[in-house]
Amino acid sequence: MEIQVLDKVFVPFISRERIDNRLKEIAQQMIADMNGEVPVFIGVLNGSFMVISDLVKHYTAPCEMSFVKMASYIGTQSTNQVNQLLGLDIDVTDRRVIIVEDIVDTGNTLVALKKLFEQQRPKDIKICTLCLKPEAYTKDIPLDYVAFEIENKFIVGYGMDYDKHGRNLPEIYQIKEQ
Ligand code: IMP
Numbered sequence: 462m463e464i465q466v467l468d469k470v471f472v473p474f475i476s477r478e479r480i481d482n483r484l485k486e487i488a489q490q491m492i493a494d495m496n497g498e499v500p501v502f503i504g505v506l507n508g509s510f511m512v513i514s515d516l517v518k519h520y521t522a523p524c525e526m527s528f529v530k531m532a533s534y535i536g537t538q539s540t541n542q543v544n545q546l547l548g549l550d551i552d553v554t555d556r557r558v559i560i561v562e563d564i565v566d567t568g569n570t571l572v573a574l575k576k577l578f579e580q581q582r583p584k585d586i587k588i589c590t591l592c593l594k595p596e597a598y599t600k601d602i603p604l605d606y607v608a609f610e611i612e613n614k615f616i617v618g619y620g621m622d623y624d625k626h627g628r629n630l631p632e633i634y635q636i637k638e639q
């Protein structure tokens with residue numbers, strides 16, 4: 462069913478069930494990759510609050526968790542400047558870090574995040590994102606865990622917003638072309 466968020470119409474795109482199935486597969490892959498070591502999950506606020514919450518429920522091995530807050534978007538347009546609004550509150554030196562993003566678009570946020578974490582010399586940094594827009598992604602940072610590769614259209618829900626609205630939608634919706 463179509464929904465309206467502010468002035469735009471969106472159509473159902475990725476169901477709750479498909480999301481959860483992919484997160485479960487990815488969590489199991491992560492457990493294998495961590496090989497008994499205890500990772501620090503870093504959720505990138507605001508957008509990743511639902512994905513990290515559901516992902517770690519499937520991560521059935523010891524782990525730690527923290528959050529950073531970055532913002533690069535105004536409305537539906539990415540800006541080149543990425544602002545850090547809430548910094549890292551834990552020491553990740555020699556730790557295995559798994560950054561959890563809602564969506565990687567241009568990759569500007571990711572570049573800023575990697576810079577922030579590399580200062581502390583973690584053992585390694587893995588990147589997990591719920592969605593990737595390959596046509597928009599112009600950076601060469603490898604993405605370790607991608608749940609869904611999607612076309613370059615604006616989406617909302619499951620943590621992602623359109624002008625601050627729609628984050629509470631339990632599944633992902635895509636903008637409807639008029
Ligand atoms: P990037 O820096 O261009 O890669 O943008 C990454 C951030 O922009 C994501 O973490 C989201 O918060 C936001 N973003 C990118 N694409 C979308 C979208 O289609 N809908 C909602 N937010 C998006």
Ligand code: MG
Binds near residue numbers: 505508562564
């Ligand atoms: Mg985000």
